[in-house]
Amino acid sequence: MRHLERTKALLYIVDAAGVDGRDPLSDLSILVDELKAYGDSDMLDRPAIVVANKFDLIQDTDLQEEILYELSKTALDCGIQFDGEVHGISAGVTGEGLGVLSSAIRSLVESGEEKRTERNDSVAYF
Numbered sequence: 001m002r003h004l005e006r007t008k009a010l011l012y013i014v015d016a017a018g019v020d021g022r023d024p025l026s027d028l029s030i031l032v033d034e035l036k037a038y039g040d041s042d043m044l045d046r047p048a049i050v051v052a053n054k055f056d057l058i059q060d061t062d063l064q065e066e067i068l069y070e071l072s073k074t075a076l077d078c079g080i081q082f083d084g085e086v087h088g089i090s091a092g093v094t095g096e097g098l099g100v101l102s103s104a105i106r107s108l109v110e111s112g113e114e115k116r117t118e119r120n121d122s123v124a125y126f
Contacts, residue, residue: 001038008112009047010035011105012080016052016067016088024052024067025074032078047108048082049101050075055088056096064088 004010012031014024028050035043052071058064071086087104089097 001034004035004043005039007046009049009105009108010043010080011049011051012075013051013053014071015054016071017054017057019054019057025070028071028074029078032080044079045081047112048075048080049104049108050080050082050086051101052086052088053091056090056094 012028014027014031015022016024018024032044035041050071052067055064058067068086068088072084075082075086076084085104087097087101089101091098
């Protein structure tokens with residue numbers, strides 16, 4: 001996990017379809033717990049995006065909405081620094097949602113760069 005120390009933002013990706021008996025809510029909580037346990041636990045202070053992968057395998061739209069809602073709620077409860085939106089994607093078969101996710105990542109990184117520039121501009125040198 002040491003390589004994460006250099007990241008400007010985090011992408012939490014979970015298997016929304018529960019393939020192989022996985023629970024996306026539990027998986028997200030486990031990821032957060034691992035980040036909290038690492039180092040001085042400042043990883044959760046980084047801006048993030050939450051992603052529900054394999055979304056195309058869930059045919060029921062009501063179930064899709066429920067999963068997105070529950071993942072958003074879990075992420076907020078865990079202290080993930082994100083905008084509240086969970087991106088449903090299919091990284092493999094259909095590519096569904098990848099364009100929107102790519103834009104969200106770009107915006108997050110650009111926002112982080114702007115904030116970093118503002119902080120550096122406000123530093124007084126003596």
